[in-house]
Structure formats: C-alpha cells, structure tokens
Amino acid sequence: MKVLKNIKIIFPDKIEKGSIIFSDRIEKIIIKEKDVCQEKGSSLDIIDGGGYYLSPGFIDIHFHGVAGFDTMDASQEALLHIRESLPESGVTSFLPTTISMPIEDLIRSLEAIRIAMRKERTGSTGARILGCHLEGPFINKKYKGAHAEENIILPDLELIKNFIDIIKIVTLAPEIEGAEELISFLRAKGIICSAGHSGATYEEMLKALRSGISHITHLFNAMPGLHHRDPGIIGTALTTDISIELIADLIHIHPAVLQLVLQAKDLNQIILVTDQMRAGTLEDGEYEFGGQPVIVKEGIARLADGSLAGSRLTLDQAVRNISRISSLPLYKIINMVTYNPARLLGLDDELGWIRAGNRADFVLLDKGLKVKSVFKDGLRIY
Numbered sequence: 060m061k062v063l064k065n066i067k068i069i070f071p072d073k074i075e076k077g078s079i080i081f082s083d084r085i086e087k088i089i090i091k092e093k094d095v096c097q098e099k100g101s102s103l104d105i106i107d108g109g110g111y112y113l114s115p116g117f118i119d120i121h122f123h124g125v126a127g128f129d130t131m132d133a134s135q136e137a138l139l140h141i142r143e144s145l146p147e148s149g150v151t152s153f154l155p156t157t158i159s160m161p162i163e164d165l166i167r168s169l170e171a172i173r174i175a176m177r178k179e180r181t182g183s184t185g186a187r188i189l190g191c192h193l194e195g196p197f198i199n200k201k202y203k204g205a206h207a208e209e210n211i212i213l214p215d216l217e218l219i220k221n222f223i224d225i226i227k228i229v230t231l232a233p234e235i236e237g238a239e240e241l242i243s244f245l246r247a248k249g250i251i252c253s254a255g256h257s258g259a260t261y262e263e264m265l266k267a268l269r270s271g272i273s274h275i276t277h278l279f280n281a282m283p284g285l286h287h288r289d290p291g292i293i294g295t296a297l298t299t300d301i302s303i304e305l306i307a308d309l310i311h312i313h314p315a316v317l318q319l320v321l322q323a324k325d326l327n328q329i330i331l332v333t334d335q336m337r338a339g340t341l342e343d344g345e346y347e348f349g350g351q352p353v354i355v356k357e358g359i360a361r362l363a364d365g366s367l368a369g370s371r372l373t374l375d376q377a378v379r380n381i382s383r384i385s386s387l388p389l390y391k392i393i394n395m396v397t398y399n400p401a402r403l404l405g406l407d408d409e410l411g412w413i414r415a416g417n418r419a420d421f422v423l424l425d426k427g428l429k430v431k432s433v434f435k436d437g438l439r440i441y
C-alpha cells in the first residue's frame with residue numbers, strides 16, 4: 060500500500076488538503092495530515108505530493124490520434140504508441156475515435172481496438188482503452204467537416220452489430236434516413252447516441268431526444284450556427300439537459316462563445332474533448348486524417364478546403380484554457396474531464412472521481428495546472 064500525502068485533493072464539489080492511501084484502488088482518503096503518521100506502522104510507501112493538486116485521471120471521449128499515430132491505422136503498434144503518449148497530458152482512460160472511412164477500414168480499426176482491449180492488463184503503462192467512439196459514417200454530408208464525403212453512408216446495422224461489445228458512443232446525424240431505427244437499436248444495446256456532423260432542426264432534435272439521443276458531439280463544430288428563428292442543435296443544447304462536448308482549444312470555438320456556454324449550460328453536462336489527430340505533440344507539417352491530406356500550420360490542422368481537421372489540443376491544455384477564460388472553481392473544470400465523462404459512460408462507480416473503492420487513477424497538477432505526475436491503477440505511469 061502507498062500513501063500520497065501533502066496534496067490538495069480535487070473532489071467533484073470541493074478541494075481539500077489531505078492524503079490518500081491506495082493500492083490499485085483508493086483505499087482511504089484522509090483529510091487531516093496528522094492521521095497519516097498514525098497509519099505509518101503498517102509499512103506504507105509514502106510519496107510526498109509536493110503540495111500539488113490531485114485530480115482524478117482525465118478521460119478523453121473524443122480522440123483520434125497523437126504522436127504520428129491514428130486510431131484508423133488499425134494496428135496494435137499505433138494503439139500502443141497512442142496509449143503510451145496520452146499520460147503526459149493527464150489522460151488515463153480514453154475512447155479511440157474513428158472517422159468515416161470505407162467499411163473495411165472501419166472494421167479493421169474496430170478489430171484492432173478489440174484486440175488491444177483484450178490484451179490490456181493491470182500494470183500496463185499506457186492509458187486505458189474504455190471502448191470506441193464511432194464518429195460517422197452515418198452523418199449528414201452537408202456537415203461533413205473533415206470526413207470525406209464518399210465515405211459517408213446511410214445507417215448500416217450490420218457494421219454495428221459485430222462490435223456492440225466495444226462501441227460506447229456513436230456520432231450520427233439524427234435527421235438522415237434510417238437514423239431513428241439506428242438510434243433505437245443502439246439505445247437497446249446501451250450505446251450512447253450522439254448528434255453530430257448534423258443539420259438537425261430544433262424540432263428534429265426534440266424528436267431525437269425522445270428516441271434516445273443523449274449527447275452532442277463537439278457542439279458548434281460541423282453543425283449550423285445558432286439562429287434566433289432556427290435554434291437547431293445549439294438551441295437544443297442550451298435549453299435541455301443533454302450532455303455536450305466542447306473542443307476548448309480556443310480555435311474551434313471563440314472564447315466568448317465558450318464563456319456563453321459556461322454561463323448558460325449546466326456545468327455537470329459539459330465534457331471537454333480534444334478531437335486530437337495524429338499531429339498532436341508533433342510539429343507543423345503535412346499529415347493525413349480520414350484518408351485526406353491535412354496541413355498543420357501554426358498548430359491548426361486543416362484540409363485543403365480550409366475545414367478544420369481535428370486538433371492538436373491536449374486535455375490538460377483544454378483545462379488550462381477554460382481556467383484562463385473563466386472564473387469557475389477549479390473542481391468544476393476538472394469535472395469536465397473526469398466526473399462528467401465517467402457519468403456519461405456509466406463508469407462513475409469506478410472512475411472519474413476521488414472516492415474510496417474507485418480505481419487509483421490520479422494526476423498531480425501544479426498551480427499552473429501543468430501535469431507533474433500520473434498514476435493508473437495505483438502505478439506511476441508518468
């Protein structure tokens with residue numbers, strides 16, 4: 060058993076100084092420092108947390124790639140590099156996310172994710188794969204964003220049926236033909252249906268909410284803007300309790316619009332995501348995303364037609380960005396990358412918050428919110 064002492068523990072509703080006793084799980088949380096000394100007799104391995112913040116491990120539910128590798132590479136090598144790269148940004152769990160590609164490519168990627176999940180053991184040093192986020196290919200061609208039009212198709216239940224064990228979220232356009240049947244199939248299997256790359260009207264969204272849409276993929280991006288006579292997806296997001304993703308790189312959404320959302324939306328329903336693509340952590344240059352060439356210039360990834368093509372955002376940077384543009388208490392921002400995604404995925408009984416019995420996934424952050432150290436299942440992985 061180990062003890063992390065001299066830390067400021069970030070809970071979902073407060074921050075308190077204290078210590079944590081843990082193995083691969085959190086065993087005990089001690090708020091008064093002196094109690095730790097009394098436990099000393101029991102051969103505890105004591106780690107000094109240096110007065111840093113202790114956050115739960117970050118969870119990224121919309122992430123394509125990093126360090127030159129992408130989920131669509133469909134190889135164990137790519138997934139391994141991705142998993143090993145993520146802890147430096149505080150991420151301990153994630154959903155590798157696909158993009159619209161020919162069905163054979165999607166199948167290969169999903170099979171690779173399944174193999175990687177089966178091979179994963181406690182004690183591995185990379186971030187944990189929680190399943191897959193299938194982004195497309197059942198989306199609206201008009202709001203394709205970085206998805207190649209020729210790969211966008213109408214709902215195909217056969218593709219999904221073989222992977223219900225690993226698919227956690229499907230981003231789809233609720234207004235397309237066959238979407239309603241797809242949504243009811245996915246809901247029956249416990250898979251989260253997320254509206255995205257969509258031009259759904261407000262009325263279509265209300266109907267989709269009743270059918271089982273419960274989340275919105277990268278709100279504002281790849282959808283019509285907010286119009287006062289045509290509120291659409293954004294109007295639905297701001298007037299219902301549906302959960303939303305935000306890409307808080309300050310490029311995909313203007314800081315003023317982020318501030319608007321932070322004021323208008325229940326903060327418990329906001330999830331920060333990166334939408335990071337393979338150029339993440341690398342230099343400007345030419346890359347590939349979803350089978351299309353991408354140019355990364357001054358940190359911004361675009362297709363030749365100028366469409367934004369994923370991001371180079373890391374989740375720790377998203378936290379720092381929100382902290383900089385808002386005056387929210389830190390625990391409310393940390394919830395957006397820990398507790399809120401864990402609740403969406405139905406995994407908050409073991410992940411996403413500091414509680415006895417939960418997995419010992421931690422991130423130590425300094426006062427500038429830079430990642431100093433990361434633990435997964437109680438092992439230091441960064």
Ligand SMILES: [Zn+2]
Nearest residue numbers: 121156194334
């Ligand atoms: Zn994406």
